[in-house]
């Protein structure tokens with residue numbers, strides 16, 4: 001599939017306001033600052049499709065993009081999580097929308113979960129993995145900003161995460177990724193093709 005043809009469809013505050021639950025889509029999630037927007041922009045070869053914005057307001061929305069003119073094939077940018085400044089009640093609301101989306105969206109084929117290669121498997125990551133596990137949703141983990149580590153430590157982090165998730169090896173795949181160096185794009189595209197093409 002040609003991810004460079006991705007274009008913005010709509011932003012929605014809740015699952016009910018997302019595009020029709022038909023066709024196939026993959027969702028991108030991660031803690032704020034994990035590199036989600038940069039990964040989506042690298043994948044789609046667009047500078048600012050997903051905003052690398054630090055404004056929490058923006059990130060509360062579920063942003064949908066479609067491939068070319070085919071609204072049945074979509075990439076979904078889920079709200080980031082973990083802004084210290086956001087009050088607890090707002091955080092709980094985000095979490096409720098996220099779990100609603102991840103648990104109930106029929107057209108969802110897989111979840112791409114971004115984690116900083118230096119701080120993988122946070123509590124939030126574990127929570128999303130548990131939502132995915134509940135419905136047997138496949139998860140592809142990007143260990144982002146891999147360029148921040150030398151080769152040895154980066155592959156050590158990869159092996160460590162794989163080992164920690166060995167129980168879920170049927171559902172979970174893991175790779176190193178760098179939006180900055182454009183490393184890991186082929187592996188990511190191949191995984192998305194598998195999910196969206198079938």
Ligand code: GDP
Nearest residue numbers: 032033034035036037038052053145178179180
């Ligand atoms: P988001 O909040 O998850 O969407 O994260 P962003 O994509 O906005 O990235 C957060 C910060 O990490 C920004 O300052 C980016 O420039 C930086 N960043 C993202 N990806 C990479 C990468 O691959 N390498 C490096 N060195 N920095 C990155």
